[in-house]
Amino acid sequence: MTGLWNIAAEQPGRAAVISPDGTETSYGELAAKADAYGRGLRDLGLETGDAIVVLQPNGIELLAAYFAAIQSGLYVVMVNWHLVGPEIAYILSDSDAKAFIAHERFAEVAIAAADEAGLPESARFAVGRIDGFGDVRELGAGGEGRPRRRTAGSPMLYTSGTTGRPKGVRRPLTGADPDEVPVAASGFFGIFGLKPFDDHVHLCGSPLYHTAVLNFVAISIQLGHTAVLMDRWDPEEMLRLIERHRVTHSHVVPTQLRRLLGLPEEVRAKYDVSSLRNVIHGAAPCPPEVKRQMLDWWGPVVTEYYAATEGGGTAISGEEWLRKPGSVGRPWPGSVIKILDEEGRELPPGEPGTVYMKMGNSKFEYHRDRAKTEKARAGELFTLGDVGYLDEDGYLFLHDRKNDMIISGGVNIYPAEIENELVMHPKVADVAVFGVPHEDWGEEIKAVVEPATGVEPNDVLTEELLAYARERLAKFKLPKSIDYVEELPRDPNGKLYKRKLRDPYWEGRERAI
Template identity: 45%
Template sequence: MHPAVHAKTRPERPAYIMAGSGETVTYKELDERSNQGAHLFRSLGLKAGDVIALLLENHPRYFEIAWAAQRAGLYYTCISSKLSAGEVEYIVGDCGAQALITSAGVGPVVDELPALLPGVKLFMVGQTREPYLSFEAARAAFPATPIADETAGTDMLYSSGTTGRPKGIKPPLTGAAIDEPNALVMMAQGLFGFTPDSVYISPAPLYHAAPLRWTMAVQRLGGTVIVMEKFDPETTLALIEKHKADVGQFVPTHFVRMLKLPKEVREKYDVSSMRSAVHAAAPCPIPVKEEMIAWWGPVLNEYYAGSEGNGFCFINSTDWLTHKGSVGRAVTSPLHICGEDGEEVPPRTEGVVYFASEQPLAYHNAPEKVAESTNQHGWTTLGDVGWVDEDGFLYLTDRKSFMIISGGVNIYPQELENLLITHPKVADAAVVGAPDEEMGEKVVAVVQPMEGIEADDDLRAELMAFSRANLSHVKTPKVIDFMEELPRHATGKLYKRLIRDAYWGKKESRIV
């Protein structure tokens, strides 16, 4: 279960294909280039347990660098290409990276970094400018055979920062062989139907945990990854048809945007090759998932988990159709719903979602985050609120940090967001609490209209009436505002903190 194995048995099979350029890298090429990269890292003095950082868009060299680090026993920290120089400086410093690999495609931020990162070895892929060294040229000086002391490294990723400054997640290294058994690969095969012949479509940025880990799992199996440089709904359908993709990982935002294509556009493409459309990262509105299953068939497989790896829930389409709205049953660690006192509550009672995992949380340089996420039983939480039914299926209500308290009533924004996104004139929606003298907080809906729809009082009145017709008055918005585009992470997560802070008069902070 490693690209090195497939380089021997299926050397000419594409390990990945860049969707836009069509550039193809075979398993033989991936193996040789990652071997050279591992030699390069050793020449820089990097030993097992050290850290490198990648600041890249979805670039053809991404996997070559990640696998080089993996087989050299390094941690590889993948950083969002959308961050400011100061935010990159924070992550590089916090994780202790000794080398940074970036590209001119990231933009002007790369020119600010050298002054902020003294002592860090700086490389660029593709077109290079000083003081960066060419990663490809440096790598080419080394042999394409394995280093003598191969050992398994892993990713060290940072939370997306939707509610605050990102935290690094640093799992312990095992010291095992580079092809040691991998739990995600086993789930990819057993739960999601991935095979060595799979063609996997990846529409999301590789710096995020799910796209990075799923694509590398495909390459452990020997499948082919189709890497989209940027998501586009119609292009996604065209790529599925062109490459006969049978598996892929999506977020609900991808589904919404594909469903809102004109019917005649959707019907142009043959997507019948899809056997397993994996989705997670954000709650999927029930009508959206119903429409996707009606369109693609019962191939949607949902999971709920975090980069922290403390728990994993899974549900296939068949079970979902009889438990609509659920994100599944626990697979890896026992699931518990707890009240404010940390004690377990009965089925169908809302509470904080905890997992009784044998794997402790591993937030880097953040013992306070570990402590606040762990209860008296040693169970750990990602901060989500939900409930379980009598069959053990989990239903998420929202994140605890997004709860609105209006007149002493707890209101979770997700329900209203899920409703608004189904309206034909709405492209995206966020619901936050804003200050209110009488009630403490009031419900505010911030809507991104569909292209060509006027953001005016008529639309505001239409959406207000739509909300009141479908939800109790307590949950309906008191204010509806409009934004040209909501601040949403490319993986689908909404930076609700930035929207909420604007209503509370807080200085806007950069998305991290």
């Protein structure tokens, strides 16, 4: 049988997780730790539908918190540990977090966030030591067995929007038995030919606060696949782990593929990667030449997909991609992709429009933002704002990206959030932020500033603005450069023509789509 607790009962000694330090955790041990967490959270008074926030690096404690929530009817919010205190405080408050489980590696930001959000000390728990936080080992201590009132919980992952503030994607709880693996989860892996057990080993090289990364690890464990976790991704270390653990599948982003190809030929040749059955990439457009070189090296095991936290998507195998280069594939089973014009009418093959999708009867809402939820919908379909077209065979080609989103190293960065901070500086009259080409990361962040009256644009001002931003934004959101203009191009209604600023940087360059 599949499912963490079923496997733990039948094969308690089976390897579930191999941590970054090489420690192996069995299914029995993981289930027991998740049970203790679940008991402790119930003892705190958490009820079905409440939320917990987790700020931790890749490791067994993060997964125990995840599975505790999944079996206790709780929403679990995984926080990007690059965020600064006020950003995490916002998520704590917006999600109505009833418990916060942080790692001592992030002690300073955890304390600042919990204090700003007004979270009581009784709701603060630490892996390791954090001042004012209880030891996470106290959760469920002295008890035994599973938590009371077991029912399926859900991840509640935050995805930023053009308004600049992240929004929690919150799905209704199903009331299902948490011992049963959702059909959607096993079906999703079926798209990539990944069956239960079957000697599968999954390698996770990215942070588990990413939607897809968390899904791949959680589903792997639920289907009896051992999950090998990396703390920080390194290309040669990835090859070493593939050979050491006979890894069969992994989820990567195009930047990682570029770094792998950048290894010297003698290093690449040192490692046996013949165990690989499917290496799945998404999260950002992959340059066609990178894709071709990876297919030459690893063979047709490289699969691409296009999907959303909100649900639905497409996939294309390596063999298909060679026939349809540039495509992100056809809709996977249960998913619907349609191209609509501005009036909501479906467009014929080959004609570009807004990409809309849905996944079965899946419902979601942006937490506390009904307007954003409704704006993204057309009937049962929803859109991320991407523009593309379907060909005669039903393959999706993305014509353009979300209007303003920057994708750097596989990470989504939303300019409005950066603009909203910089525009508050007294020496800034107006600001626009967008992505410009970067050889390795795909895009990097550029800010164009209209200085306030009487302010001289120079290097001193640039340093002042960047220092100001560093206090308010995570490092990965900081502009890499700032240019200055006398006036930003806006129409009489205030609409910014960002393309007029962005397009010159892309002249002679083609975005990988």
